[in-house]
Amino acid sequence: MTADNILNEENNEKNDELENSQVEVNSPEEENQGSQEQQSQEDDSTSGGQDDSEAASEGSDVSFNEGDKVTGTVFKVEDKFVRAHIDGSDFEGIIPISQVTNKRIEHPNEVVAEDDSIEAVVIKVEDENERHNLILSIRKLEEDQSYDSLITAKENDETLEGTVMEVVQAGLVVDVGVRGFIPASLLSDEYVEDLEQFAGQTLEVKVEDIDKDKNRVILNRKKIIESQKNDERRGQLQKLTADTIVEGEVVRTTNFGAFINLGAIDGLAHISELSYERVEKVEDAVNIGDKVDVKILDVDVDNERVSLSIKQAQASPFELFIKEHDEGETLEGTVKRLVDFGAFVEVAPGVEGLVHVSEISHDHVAQPADVLDEGEKIQVKILSLNADAEKVSLSIKETTDPGERSTAPSKVYRDETEDDRPTLGDVFGDRFKNLDL
Template sequence: MTNEEHLEKNLEVNETSEETQNEKYSEGDTVTGKVSKIEEKFVEVMLEDGVVGIVPISQLTSKRIETTDEAATLDQDVTAKVIKVEDNTTLILSIRQYDNEATYKELQSQKDNDDTISATVIEVVPAGLVVDVGVRGFIPASLISTEYVEDLTQFDGQTLDVKIEDVDVEKNRVILNRRKLEEKSQHEERLKVLDELVVGDIVKGEVVRTTNFGAFINVNGVDGLAHISELSYERVENVEDAVTIGETLNVKVLSVDPETERISLSVKQAGESPFQKFFNEHQTGDSVKGTVKRLVDFGAFVEVAAGVEGLVHVSEISHDHVGHPEDELKPEEEIDVKIIGFDPDKEKTSLSIKALKEKPKNDTKQKNATVYSDSDEESLTLGDILGDKLKKLDL
């Protein structure tokens, strides 16, 4: 055998040996080795069995790099995935794919455990924030904060705490949520505020929103509702007539429900009631001016001070018999009345018109004045209500 024939045979053996070595590798295999050469567009990796693999620059890392030496050094330990076997002689490897699969697996585990992770913002786009969590992730604008964020560039370069919303390996997609952490923090803060509030306390609050049924007032970061009936002792037709958005005022805590995170507040009860003021300034027997506000079957309600109405019972309108209050009085009519009784506990005032008028000489009956109570309405019968009306019809 000549020398040329001997060399040719050795080459055939080497090629066959190399083919045999590479035939044991398939796409998707995980391999380990060390970086043996760094070129401009690729890196060579010497595997543990002596086989050489090629890692293109695009497969070195998921980060953006310009040169291979930004992501590789000589003798660096490498774990990679086989992404292609060319002609049974060349292995194309991907460090990026191996790292990504490991990262996705870790992210899924963190999602299942509801872990909080850190994400570094690498790009701001109109729809949200592109972040680095080992792989590229995305925080949609709607999941950045509980409040609307107009300028997203304020987050550029920041490292944010986030929750993992979705992991999709096939689509290389990771959706993250920062708003959820804000909601949790705000929930804990609200519970703390609710725990510190005491029913009956007078606290300061800011009107933040109005509706047709009341006003929402922020107390120490938590919104409470003051029903329209609790805005003023005077009758309130429109909430905006009683309070203004942005106004700071004292409110009384009526109830606190930690489970529903609801607070009931009262603006009117935070100050001295008009009745208490009127009661302190007057006494039984005083004569005052008033305005007829409402006529009912059993009498007339007369406003004697702002927010203070007293009842003139039908029996106290005139010394003569009065079947229907509207026969003697008209709404908004100004009249003189005498205070004949107070009920401080129920904040009620009883008034009389006839007590200011001279009693007819032929009236010899003596009547004791009584303070109006809820039982006056309850004691009325259908006959009391309809009797005089039927008499008018001569039935």
Template sequence: MTNEEKFEEVENTEETVNSKYNEGDVVTGKVSKVEEKFVEVELEDGTKGIVPISQLTSKRIETTDEVVSLEDEVTAKVIKIEDENTVVISVRQHETEEAYSELQSKKDNDEVIQAEVIEVVPAGLVVNVGARGFIPASLISTQFVEDLNQFDGQTLEVKVEDVDPSNNRIILNRRVLEEAAEKEELLKNFDSLEEGSVVEGEVVRTTNFGAFVNVNGIDGLVHISEISYERVESVEDAVNIGDIVNVKVLSVDKDNERLSLSIKQAGESPFEEFSNEHEVGDIVKGTVKRLVDFGAFVEVAPGVEGLVHISEISYDHVEHPEDVLKPEQEVEVKIIGFNEEEEKTSLSIKATQEKPKRQPQTQNKEKTVYKDDEDDAPTLRDILGDKLKDLGL
């Protein structure tokens, strides 16, 4: 039987003997002998303490001299009474209990601690934080980590996620620190954006309601209505992922981490271009696009529609615009007004036509004369003469 096996047997023996110590006592002493698989410690009262290699540290070691030397002072927990002058002690258990208590305190205070990676396993990283702890792969980084071996031997900053002494479990979290750093950077980026400014961004995602454009590390939404001044049926028909576009910052909501952008407003609008090239009084060609109760909307340039009010369709009275106009009908219109603030154009069809002359009214109207056809035609008095007399008429 090897020395290690002997001390493991001592450790597991349940025989009760007289001793000045009890199981669970914390003792201190100096290393007096270093063997390959165990260490002897001389306690303060001269009692001999035996530390099997398995009870020396939570790290994986092959020989005891990897972690202790002669005359090192150690503190350990009594785990077995061998005889009145010899006890089996555990440095690992004492350090673990101390570590659990300290880690719980650091968790309660949300502190950042150092964790030394001592082993890489498929599910994550085994670390030393005074006790054996574990960082699950899902809590290592905000990004997917394909090769965990890159962390082997490194000392990482982490926060304590869970401490469970009853199950010998310590879960640590590195991802939460990355998230905090990324959020801090994100908020700085929000501060750098001003409403109304025009910046460059990259289209990173498209949906049926718009496109997301990354600006300064922030994904902002360009609603489908803000992609183009022309009607957009499908977002994918207007922009592609990877496109570099200029966008105007419409709103910055730092509290909710939202950014609203516009591609169409980043450049000169079709209205501005049209109004710069034309003036009130110009006659231009257009196409009827929509008919409404109060008039017709006529497209006079790509993205520019002007209103022909019902009163400006014809010099004749128009009851319904559809009575005289049809969608996609080409017409000539006269520009009669610009509303620069609302980017609206007022048009007239009748103003392109010659005003009809009024027909003069007839001054002498023919009078109607009522007369008998025959002069000798009998009157009512002639017929009823005698009877009228009797009535005193």
């Protein structure tokens, strides 16, 4: 037996002794406990492997279809698309830049960032060769939600706000969650020449028409303006009070009067209320654009009508006349009208007085037209001034001497014959003079 063999045998014996000594030291209870711990570790190892396997199995068993709504978390934002982990699956969502938003953007990071939670709709499923990719659209989901909101808004006649994205020849392109369009004819209740003034503005609109299948949304701003103006008119009508004087602007003229703007509403001043002087043509008294004071004669709230007067907002010519003239004063006037009972004579612009037929002459006058002509200049005397009724009584005859009669030559009838023969009067005159006939 060699030394190596001996050493090996000794080593083997020592190892046997060591094992025997360890067996002898450990009690039966300890041996049982060690056995249980070992079994527990094996069970835990087996259980952990099963959980991981089940999780992987569950992730791989999830399936998606086009149109499904999903949620996820963005983990990468690139130039032309966004990547996101889809919740509850091992799928990855890819969102092209065109599907991130309906707004025009240069880079997806203008809208989303890493770790953002997103909600999107599946527009394509790529499950080939275990790629597990979903093509998603945030834009389509938002548009679907926006269309639902717009349909509800139209049904309830709600007012929306939208931002003008683009100005085109026919109207405005407006963002209301989706691209909507306001035709120029539905932009205002008045003609709008410059559409560029609305670029970038936020406007209030109503939904005029909507077709989701055709991606068409027609908006109306005119209705809102009309409604606002109607409310303003009603409000101002309720504040207007008869017999008050306000300022207005002449905005339209017709053959029967002038329409005057008072702010939210127009009132009518009839041609007879434009001036104290007789007006043959409206444009002779006022012109469009004139600023005028008017007196409110009547307010009809139900029919939205206001009657106005320009002349009554001014001091009347009669008021000025009685301040400058007194009874008994003589002045020149112009015959304006002749009637059966006398003559109307203008003694100042807008002021006419009546000369009764009995005041025309000291002589009897059957018809004023027998001695006066319209347009004739005459002298008249003021007999009375009635401030309340604004009447002036005049007299022509009081300006003349009572002894002055008509200047028309008297008609004298004479016998112009040259016959000198006596008449019956000559023969019998003296004989009959004492008879009591």
